[in-house]
Amino acid sequence: xxxxxxxxxxxxxxxxxxxxxxxxxxxxxxxxxxxxxxxxxxxxxxxxxxxxxxxxxxxxxxxxxxxxxxxxxxxxxxxxxxxxxxxxxxxxxxxxxxxxxxxxxxxxxxxxxxxxxxxxxxxxxxxxxxxxxxxxxxxxxxxxxxxxxxxxxxxxxxxxxxxxxxxxxxxxxxxxxxxxxxxxxxxxxxxxxxxxxxxxxxxxxxxxxxxxxxxxxxxxxxxxxxxxxxxxxxxxxxxxxxxxxxxxxxxxxxxxxxxxxxxxxxxxxxxxxxxxxx
Numbered sequence: 001x002x003x004x005x006x007x008x009x010x011x012x013x014x015x016x017x018x019x020x021x022x023x024x025x026x027x028x029x030x031x032x033x034x035x036x037x038x039x040x041x042x043x044x045x046x047x048x049x050x051x052x053x054x055x056x057x058x059x060x061x062x063x064x065x066x067x068x069x070x071x072x073x074x075x076x077x078x079x080x081x082x083x084x085x086x087x088x089x090x091x092x093x094x095x096x097x098x099x100x101x102x103x104x105x106x107x108x109x110x111x112x113x114x115x116x117x118x119x120x121x122x123x124x125x126x127x128x129x130x131x132x133x134x135x136x137x138x139x140x141x142x143x144x145x146x147x148x149x150x151x152x153x154x155x156x157x158x159x160x161x162x163x164x165x166x167x168x169x170x171x172x173x174x175x176x177x178x179x180x181x182x183x184x185x186x187x188x189x190x191x192x193x194x195x196x197x198x199x200x201x202x203x204x205x206x207x208x209x210x211x212x213x214x215x216x217x218x219x220x221x222x223x224x225x226x227x228x229x230x231x232x233x234x235x236x237x238x239x240x241x242x243x244x245x246x247x248x249x250x251x252x253x254x255x256x257x258x259x260x261x262x263x264x265x266x267x268x269x270x271x272x273x274x275x276x277x278x
Contacts, residue, residue, distance in 0.1 A: 009056050013043070016062040023070030024079065031076040034102070038080040041101060045084075045091035053162035060155060061086060067151040071191065078144050081109045085148055089114050105142075112145035113152075146182060153179045154191055157198040172202040196256035204259075211255040 017039055026032060042061050049057035065082035068074045080102060087093045088110055099107040157175055160168050176199045183192035201208040226248055237244045 004054065013056065013058055013062070016059060016066070020062060020066045020069060020079070023066055026076070028076075034076060035079055035083070037101065038083040041093070042083045042087055045087045045093050049090065051159070051162065053159065057086075057090075060159075063155045064148070064151045067154055068148060072147055072151065072188070074144065074147060077106060077109070078148060080106055081113070081144065082148050082151060084110055085113045085152060109142055109145055109148070112142065113149060116145070116149055143186070146186065147188075150179060150183055150186075150188065150191060154195060157195060157202075160198065160202055168202045172199040175199045193254045193257065197254050200256045200259055207259060208255045211258050215255070215258075 021032070021035075024035075039062075043058050046057040046061070051057055051060060061083045064085065065079045068078050068082040072078075084098065084106070088095055088098065095107050095111055098110050153175060156171065160171060163171070175195050180192050180195040180199070183189075183195060197208070230246055230248065233246065234244075
């Protein structure tokens with residue numbers, strides 16, 4: 001449980017707000033004022049609320065907004081909506097209040113985010129998971145609704161260990177059936193991969209940590225192999241007086257990706273040969 005120290009929590013909230021501004025990179029004074037207004041409204045709406053970890057609830061919308069700005073590269077409207085995404089659902093503020101303080105577009109996005117919560121069931125127990133994904137995409141007249149919801153789910157998955165195990169499993173099931181495929185369809189491959197990894201960490205922790213440890217142990221070996229492969233090419237090009245540049249790309253491994261290959265092809269870890277990319 002998170003220790004409650006009001007002064008330390010206040011400093012941490014300010015730190016997280018400043019980090020949001022840092023990853024946002026905006027120099028527009030008017031936009032900064034709007035975001036600050038949204039932050040203050042969210043802080044007021046969630047002032048007496050705490051997460052399951054014991055942390056102040058305002059940490060969550062701040063982190064969701066930081067994902068939206070820093071990892072998705074979205075702008076002012078999306079950041080404001082990320083800060084306010086739980087306000088209507090969890091406080092006395094209404095959509096009319098959002099319209100009054102901001103505008104109709106922001107109210108529409110908040111309304112879409114609120115409605116998504118009403119249609120989520122346990123998709124793992126149903127063969128209609130694909131239909132749920134279609135409903136989500138249809139419901140969101142503005143794609144930013146889905147993007148902010150993905151950012152919301154990503155932060156929830158990053159902090160999942162504070163929840164009871166049964167809740168972890170339910171949320172991980174929703175994530176793997178609904179949110180990871182949505183991220184894939186929208187081209188958010190890093191987020192899709194992280195959602196899958198975090199789901200695996202929750203549902204099969206022994207498998208997750210075993211694969212992760214093997215990846216870390218083989219990292220140096222893979223780098224040495226790459227260097228040995230490149231060296232004779234450099235040597236021969238220099239001998240011929242050719243000006244050149246060599247670009248290399250190490251494959252990005254994820255425990256969930258390796259787990260998927262092992263299950264699909266019934267392979268052992270040592271039988272996975274796709275180690276390098278050209």
